Amino acid sequence: MSGPRVRIAPSPTGFMHVGTARTALFNWLFSHQSGGVFILRIEDTDAERNRDEWREGIIAGLHWLGLDFDEGPFLQSDLLPDHVVAAEALFANGYLYPCDCTREEIDERTKGNAKPGYDGHCRDRHVARTDQTALRFRVPDEGTTVVHDVIRGDITFAHDSYEDFIVVRSNGVVLYPLANAVDDRTMKITHIIRGEDLLPTTPKQVMMWEALNHCPEVESVDHPKYAHLPMLVNEQRKKLSKRKDPVAVESYRDQGYLPEAFVNYLALLGWSPRGEEEIVPRSTLIEQFRLEDVSHSPAFFDVKKLTHMNGEYIRALSLEQFIEAATPWVAPWSSEWTPSDRDVPWTREQFDPSLFSHVAHLVQERVATLGEIPAMVSFFFLDDVPFDDVTFEKAIAQDGTAKNVLTLALDAFATVEWSADALHHSTLQLGESLGLALRKSQAPIRCAITGTSVGPPLFESMELLGREVVLERLRGALARAGA
RNA sequence: GGUCCCAUCGUCUAGUGGCCUAGGACAUCACCCUCUCAAGGUGGAGGCACGGGUUCGAAUCCCGUUGGGACUGCCA
Numbered sequence: 001m002s003g004p005r006v007r008i009a010p011s012p013t014g015f016m017h018v019g020t021a022r023t024a025l026f027n028w029l030f031s032h033q034s035g036g037v038f039i040l041r042i043e044d045t046d047a048e049r050n051r052d053e054w055r056e057g058i059i060a061g062l063h064w065l066g067l068d069f070d071e072g073p074f075l076q077s078d079l080l081p082d083h084v085v086a087a088e089a090l091f092a093n094g095y096l097y098p099c100d101c102t103r104e105e106i107d108e109r110t111k112g113n114a115k116p117g118y119d120g121h122c123r124d125r126h127v128a129r130t131d132q133t134a135l136r137f138r139v140p141d142e143g144t145t146v147v148h149d150v151i152r153g154d155i156t157f158a159h160d161s162y163e164d165f166i167v168v169r170s171n172g173v174v175l176y177p178l179a180n181a182v183d184d185r186t187m188k189i190t191h192i193i194r195g196e197d198l199l200p201t202t203p204k205q206v207m208m209w210e211a212l213n214h215c216p217e218v219e220s221v222d223h224p225k226y227a228h229l230p231m232l233v234n235e236q237r238k239k240l241s242k243r244k245d246p247v248a249v250e251s252y253r254d255q256g257y258l259p260e261a262f263v264n265y266l267a268l269l270g271w272s273p274r275g276e277e278e279i280v281p282r283s284t285l286i287e288q289f290r291l292e293d294v295s296h297s298p299a300f301f302d303v304k305k306l307t308h309m310n311g312e313y314i315r316a317l318s319l320e321q322f323i324e325a326a327t328p329w330v331a332p333w334s335s336e337w338t339p340s341d342r343d344v345p346w347t348r349e350q351f352d353p354s355l356f357s358h359v360a361h362l363v364q365e366r367v368a369t370l371g372e373i374p375a376m377v378s379f380f381f382l383d384d385v386p387f388d389d390v391t392f393e394k395a396i397a398q399d400g401t402a403k404n405v406l407t408l409a410l411d412a413f414a415t416v417e418w419s420a421d422a423l424h425h426s427t428l429q430l431g432e433s434l435g436l437a438l439r440k441s442q443a444p445i446r447c448a449i450t451g452t453s454v455g456p457p458l459f460e461s462m463e464l465l466g467r468e469v470v471l472e473r474l475r476g477a478l479a480r481a482g483a
Numbered sequence: 484g485g486u487c488c489c490a491u492c493g494u495c496u497a498g499u500g501g502c503c504u505a506g507g508a509c510a511u512c513a514c515c516c517u518c519u520c521a522a523g524g525u526g527g528a529g530g531c532a533c534g535g536g537u538u539c540g541a542a543u544c545c546c547g548u549u550g551g552g553a554c555u556g557c558c559a
Contacts, residue, residue, distance in 0.1 A: 011559055043559065114485085116485065134557050155487070155488080156487095170557060175557075176558070179559095196489090196553065197553055199488065200553070200555075201559095238552075265495095268495060272508095276497085295496080296489060298489075298551085298552065298553095300495070302509070302510085308509055309509085365523095437518095438518055442518045455519070455521095457519080
């Protein structure tokens with residue numbers, strides 16, 4: 001006996017939505033723990049918003065997350081003939097009827113009705129099928145359809161709350177509810193794991209699936225099991241919006257989030273591993289994930305927590321791994337891909353890979369995303385110190401003793417043994433001679449050397465920079481301060 | 484409006500009738516560590532929406548209320 005077959009069926013939008021990523025992950029985990037098959041099917045039938053290249057974003061996103069699919073990508077547009085076969089079978093067996101009502105006519109007729117929606121006007125009018133008629137599904141007047149949901153249990157929908165919905169447009173295009181179900185039948189999908197927003201249309205699909213099973217023209221297929229995942233919401237508790245919320249997985253990749261961290265965080269949205277530890281390897285995710293344990297309520301996509309988790313993943317990297325991971329942000333010219341909209345502050349000539357490998361450990365524990373690295377180490381590679389004006393004013397220009405500190409440092413550093421420890425002691429001493437604590441005396445020096453008040457440890461940085469550069473920068477800061 | 488879903492700290496969650504004086508994580512506050520910034524350590528504040536039941540006993544089961552959300556198109 002073979003394992004379950006699951007799929008994700010996103011429509012191409014040019015990028016991968018975090019909601020799609022979460023759905024993909026849960027499908028992927030489910031299939032991987034049970035020896036199943038994970039399929040990618042791209043629903044590209046809405047011609048108005050479809051471009052060939054748009055599907056690349058989804059594939060690239062899945063690949064980045066390490067959620068590669070076993071079958072596909074299939075394009076729904078290639079499966080159109082199957083949709084027509086199914087629609088014709090439903091029509092031939094009396095499940096569908098032609099309707100020539102316009103939206104305006106329906107609105108006019110039903111505006112006073114207690115129940116909104118189509119009123120069944122054409123049900124028994126025997127309208128002739130033309131290119132002006134759509135095909136509607138005849139929903140039973142009575143009874144219910146029960147959706148068996150692995151996460152939520154059985155959900156009962158009364159038939160009288162559904163109108164006779166359109167299945168085939170007047171131009172012949174088969175609409176989503178049927179097309180989607182037909183494709184799932186074709187691909188022998190056993191578990192439909194998708195967003196909760198699709199729950200209300202599920203009864204339509206179940207009804208048509210069942211109807212299809214009664215059509216002699218088409219093969220009967222067992223109903224799949226459903227699992228509707230809780231929505232991912234924003235701070236306003238609304239479904240994540242493509243326009244207003246940062247939902248592009250690519251943008252997280254470009255900011256320097258690690259795929260493993262991203263996956264780990266996504267897994268926590270609506271589910272949690274056993275025990276108190278939530279940072280767990282993918283193998284644990286696969287092993288412990290259970291569809292029936294998935295939460296019922298919506299989850300807020302919290303970038304702060306994602307970022308914290310990413311920092312933990314970055315710190316857990318070996319130095320070699322960290323340097324490798326940082327390459328796209330610090331030396332894009334030697335990287336296979338480069339994050340978009342990210343300018344490296346230095347040139348290829350200015351960048352010194354060897355120096356970077358020596359400073360890497362100093363920044364590894366200080367960044368939460370890889371994209372933060374350049375700003376933190378730019379003073380190592382730029383010829384001119386990247387001064388932060390506010391810091392310069394505060395630490396040097398407006399500080400009465402700052403120039404004395406710099407002058408003394410210039411003198412002391414000219415001859416001191418060139419090591420972080422010696423520089424540390426030297427700074428300590430020259431500060432004491434002015435009655436300053438180290439935290440005070442290092443400030444102007446730090447600003448002179450790095451241009452800012454935050455960053456990697458000063459004395460290690462100076463050691464790596466070398467005596468010449470350090471003295472030059474001290475002189476430069478003094479000059480800039482007008483001394 | 485109708486149908487459906489949902490309801491534990493600000494957020495993500497653990498909890499499936501007694502281990503709950505409700506646990507963890509992020510965020511937040513304080514302190515410690517410290518050459519800056521982080522990281523790290525310690526500690527604090529903070530929650531079962533409300534009301535009825537059922538039960539010896541309810542965050543856990545039932546009903547109602549309230550609140551939030553999704554869907555309601557010849558989009559997907």
